[in-house]
Structure formats: structure tokens, C-alpha cells
Amino acid sequence: MEVTARAPGKIILSGEHAVVHGSTAVAASINLYTQVSLRFSNESNDGLLKFHLKNMGFEFSWPIERIKEVLPESGSPRSSTPRSCPPESIIAITNLVEEQNIPEAKIGLAAGITAFIWLYTSIHGCKPATVVVTSTLPLGSGLGSSASFCVSMSASLLASSDAVNLDLGHQGWFSFGESELELVNKWAFEGEKIIHGKPSGIDNTVSTFGNIILFKSGKLTLMKSSMPLKMLITNTKVGRNTKALVAGVSERALRHPDAMAHVFTAVDSISKEFSSIIQSPASDDLSLVEKEGKLEELIEMNQGLLQCMGVSHASIESVLRTTLKYRLASKLTGAGGGGCVLTLLPALLAKTVVDKVIAELESSGFQCLIAEIGGKGVEICFDGSS
Ligand SMILES: Nc1ncnc2c1ncn2[C@@H]1O[C@H](COP(=O)(O)OP(=O)(O)O)[C@@H](O)[C@H]1O
Ligand SMILES: C[C@@](O)(CCOP(=O)(O)O)CC(=O)O
Ligand SMILES: [Mg+2]
Known part of the structure; x- marks a missing residue:
């Protein structure tokens, strides 16, 4: 039997980094996925774990x-x-990964492979199998590829374990029940810890549960937006590493505890206001255009605070300058330091303007996409019946 799981990437609309320090953040799933297929081999076969x-x-x-x-x-x-991977197991797994001679240019993959070995052996022990991963997400760009990898991996491993009871006759993609989703999310968080060092858990949570979520200190609230939220995602294609950026913000917070506490509190307020605006129905008091105007201001304020945390980048600033020419508000999304930038596209913005911004950004070498947001979380299917 083959089991396949797919889990979405995400955008953070408000609150990245500050969420690691206890502030509220808002995130949404996007329609780009990591997919993991697992098939056990016959015991008598080659006795290998293939990845x-x-x-x-x-x-x-x-x-x-x-x-x-x-x-x-x-x-x-x-x-x-x-279970968290203890330091001695990290060392042991690092040895297994090093034996594979990963090319230097792709050494970032070592963290993902380490997370795979920990999740696989913790859930299935030492059974021979073939695990195949495909992804439509750019890696290391702020769209949560690490979380979507850990969630789809945990889901495919758990779906074929004793921990969950599933109807093997299911046709096509289907979702786990609530308690199985919780278990997938917990294991995925353990994988994220290997890749990120100190994740907040927001990425694996939104990848597991989908939708638009409000997240604070490990707790999620599912949200429903009452307004269209069309987001342009611009990939600067500048590579960066979430673990190093998260550690950099923590170091700044240690050097300037008072100032940074105020920055994190300000982000918390921005995220709360952001979520209340998107959930409140448009009325005579606050039209859609006025709501979008408020969101744009919050986006600009959030970006200013991210810059204050030291996670912006020349490539991000260059995207911001271009979108500002068209009076559009933008902020980095994810860990920053390069990676992706979000721009709110107001509902009444003319298509010709959208086309112009995209053309200008792409002529500078950036890559643009408009993703669907707030869709389903992790799903599974058996024997390629998708
Ligand atoms: N499909 C994948 N296969 C293997 N490793 C992956 C995959 N997707 C993500 N990873 C791991 O996650 C890392 C990127 O995570 P991170 O720096 O958090 O950026 P992001 O989560 O924004 O893409 C990669 O360097 C790799 O270790
Ligand atoms: C910076 C942070 O808030 C989000 C990181 O997202 P990504 O790995 O850059 O997609 C870290 C976290 O919340 O774990
Ligand atoms: Mg990540």
C-alpha cells in the first residue's frame, strides 16, 4: 500500500518573529504544497530506507x-x-546524513533530511521503505516549505502507523479527524525544531489546519475573513535561512530587552487589529475601501518593526520602493533577510495596474505570483487514488 500526504505552505499576514516571543500573529495557508509518498518494502527486499x-x-x-x-x-x-530529538541523536543522525555526500551548494537540505530520519525512526522504527518527496514551494523563501515538509511527512508516516485508525477504502484526498490532526501537528513541530532551532509553531499549525489563523503562544483560533484578501507574493530569490534569522532577533532582544519588548508588544497590537478588521463585516461605518486603507497602514507599520528587528534586506526594500510607486503597501513575509514580500492588492485595483507592478518587479529579476489563500490544511490519500 502507498500512502500520500500533501500539506500547504503559508503566508504570514502579520506578526512573524514577534510570534516567537509570544506576540499574536495572523497566517494563511496558500495553494502551494509539499507532497510525501510512503511505501514499505518487503522485509526480504533490499533492506534499505530510501529517500x-x-x-x-x-x-x-x-x-x-x-x-x-x-x-x-x-x-x-x-x-x-x-518526542524532541535529543542532542546525542542529532549527532548520530548528522553522521548518517554526512555519509550521503550532499553537494555543498545544497547543504541546506541536510536539516530537512535530519528531520526526516528523526520523524521516520521515531514513528516507524527500522522498517525498509521508500519515501518520495515532491514540492511546488520554493525552499527557504518564507513560504513555510520547512513546515509543509514536516507536516506532510508526519501525516504520511502516521497514516501508515498504529497511532491512527483510517478507512483504507477511502477514494481521493481526505482529511484526518481533529485528534489525528493534533498528533500530526505535534510531530511536525518536532521536525520544525530540528530545522528552525526555536520555531513558534505557527507554520506547522497553519499547514496542518489550513484556513486563516490567529496564533499566540501555541494556541490557534480559526478565522473567517469577511473581505477579499488578494495578496501579491514577490520572491526576491535571495536565499536565507530561518534558523539564523530567528537566532539573530533573539540576540538583539537579549542586547536591548526593553526596546525589543516594546517592538514585540506593538506587533501584537497590529496583529490583533489586523484580525479584527478582516473579520468585521463591511458596513456603513467602515466601507471595504476604508478597511483596506487601515490594513495597508498596519502592513507598513509591521514592516517598519521588522526592519527594527534587523530582518529586512536590500532586495526587500527594493520591492517596497517599486510597489510604493503604485501606492501599494508591502511587507516581508516569513523570516525575511531576502525571501518573499507580500503586497495587498485592493479589490477595486485595476487589472492594468496589477499587470504593470508585476511587469516592473519581474523586470528587476523578481518572481511574482498571486496565491489562493485560506484553503484546506493537510490531506492524505491511499494508493494514488487522488
Ligand atoms: N521538499 C523538501 N525536501 C527536503 N528538505 C526540505 C524540503 N522543504 C523544506 N526543506 C527543509 O527546510 C529548509 C528551508 O526552511 P526555512 O529556512 O525555514 O525556509 P522556509 O520554511 O521559509 O522555506 C530547507 O533548507 C530544507 O532543510
Ligand atoms: C520567523 C518565523 O516567525 C516564521 C518563519 O517562516 P519561514 O520559515 O521563513 O517560512 C519563525 C516562527 O514563527 O517559527
Ligand atoms: Mg521554515
Whole structure:
């Protein structure tokens, strides 16, 4: 039997970084996905754990005996009890990853492969299998590829474990029940910890549950937007690493605790106001245009505070200057330092203007897309019946 899971990426509309320090943030799923397929091999087969990153053209494999030798605890997996990877296991898994001689230019993948080995061995122990990953998300661009990878991985592993009871006769994509989603989310968070160091949990949560969410200190509230939220996503294509950026903000907070506490509080207020505006119905008191005007101001304020945290970048500033020429408000999304920028496209904005902004941004070498937001979270299907 083959089981496949797919989990969406995300945009953070308000509150990245500050959310790691306890502030409120607002995020939405987007219609770009990571997909993971898992098929167990016959015991008598080659005795390998195979891991294919299909769109990158990488095929890695480890003899199961080698994994047992390096990770003796993997003999007793506990799929229903999410566990953090202890430092000694990180060292052991790092050895397994290094044996694969990943090219230097792709060394960022090592963190994802480490998370895979931890999740696989913790949930399934030492069974031979083939795991194939495909993705339509750009990696390391702020659209939550790491979380969508960990969520789709955890979902495919759990769907084929004793921890969840599923109807194998299901046709096409379907969702887990609430308690299974909680378990997927917890395991995915453990994977994110390996990739990010100190994640807030917002990315894996929105990838698991989909929708638009309000998130604070590990707790989510599902939201319904009462207004169209059309967002232009511009990828600066400047690579960066979330772990380093998150650590940089924490270091700044240690150096300037008072000032940074105020920055995080201001972001908390911005996120709360953002969520109340998008949820409140348009009325005579506040028309759609007025609501969009308020959101634009909050977006600009949020970007100013992100700059204050030290996570903006020349490429981000260049996108902001271009969109400002068209009176459009933008902010970075995700960890910053490059990666993607969000621009609110007001509902009545003429298509000709949208086309012009996109053409100008793309002529500078950036890549634009308008994603659908707030769709479903993680889904699974059996035997390619999608
Ligand atoms: N499809 C994938 N296959 C393997 N590793 C992945 C995949 N998607 C994400 N990752 C891991 O996540 C890292 C990127 O995560 P991060 O720096 O948090 O950026 P983002 O989450 O914004 O894309 C990659 O360098 C890699 O380690
Ligand atoms: C910066 C942060 O708020 C979001 C990181 O998102 P991404 O990995 O850049 O997609 C970190 C976090 O919340 O865990
Ligand atoms: Mg990430």
C-alpha cells in the first residue's frame, strides 16, 4: 500500500518573529504544497530506507542495519508520543546524513533530511521503505516549505502507523479527524525544531489546519475573513535561512530587552487589529475601501518593526520602493533577510495596474505570483487514488 500526504505552505499576514516571543500573529495557508509518498518494502527486499527528493533529482538511501547501529533506540518507536530529538541523536543522525555526500551548494537540505530520519525512526522504527518527496514551494523563501515538509511527512508516516485508525477504502484526498490532526501537528513541530532551532509553531499549525489563523503562544483560533484578501507574493530569490534569522532577533532582544519588548508588544497590537478588521463585516461605518486603507497602514507599520528587528534586506526594500510607486503597501513575509514580500492588492485595483507592478518587479529579476489563500490544511490519500 502507498500512502500520500500533501500539506500547504503559508503566508504570514502579520506578526512573524514577534510570534516567537509570544506576540499574536495572523497566517494563511496558500495553494502551494509539499507532497510525501510512503511505501514499505518487503522485509526480504533490499533492506534499505530510501529517500527521494524528486524535483531536485536526489536519491538517498541507508541500510536499515546501519540506522539500527547508529540509533539503537529506534528499535522501539512510539508513534503516539511526539518526542524532541535529543542532542546525542542529532549527532548520530548528522553522521548518517554526512555519509550521503550532499553537494555543498545544497547543504541546506541536510536539516530537512535530519528531520526526516528523526520523524521516520521515531514513528516507524527500522522498517525498509521508500519515501518520495515532491514540492511546488520554493525552499527557504518564507513560504513555510520547512513546515509543509514536516507536516506532510508526519501525516504520511502516521497514516501508515498504529497511532491512527483510517478507512483504507477511502477514494481521493481526505482529511484526518481533529485528534489525528493534533498528533500530526505535534510531530511536525518536532521536525520544525530540528530545522528552525526555536520555531513558534505557527507554520506547522497553519499547514496542518489550513484556513486563516490567529496564533499566540501555541494556541490557534480559526478565522473567517469577511473581505477579499488578494495578496501579491514577490520572491526576491535571495536565499536565507530561518534558523539564523530567528537566532539573530533573539540576540538583539537579549542586547536591548526593553526596546525589543516594546517592538514585540506593538506587533501584537497590529496583529490583533489586523484580525479584527478582516473579520468585521463591511458596513456603513467602515466601507471595504476604508478597511483596506487601515490594513495597508498596519502592513507598513509591521514592516517598519521588522526592519527594527534587523530582518529586512536590500532586495526587500527594493520591492517596497517599486510597489510604493503604485501606492501599494508591502511587507516581508516569513523570516525575511531576502525571501518573499507580500503586497495587498485592493479589490477595486485595476487589472492594468496589477499587470504593470508585476511587469516592473519581474523586470528587476523578481518572481511574482498571486496565491489562493485560506484553503484546506493537510490531506492524505491511499494508493494514488487522488
Ligand atoms: N521538499 C523538501 N525536501 C527536503 N528538505 C526540505 C524540503 N522543504 C523544506 N526543506 C527543509 O527546510 C529548509 C528551508 O526552511 P526555512 O529556512 O525555514 O525556509 P522556509 O520554511 O521559509 O522555506 C530547507 O533548507 C530544507 O532543510
Ligand atoms: C520567523 C518565523 O516567525 C516564521 C518563519 O517562516 P519561514 O520559515 O521563513 O517560512 C519563525 C516562527 O514563527 O517559527
Ligand atoms: Mg521554515
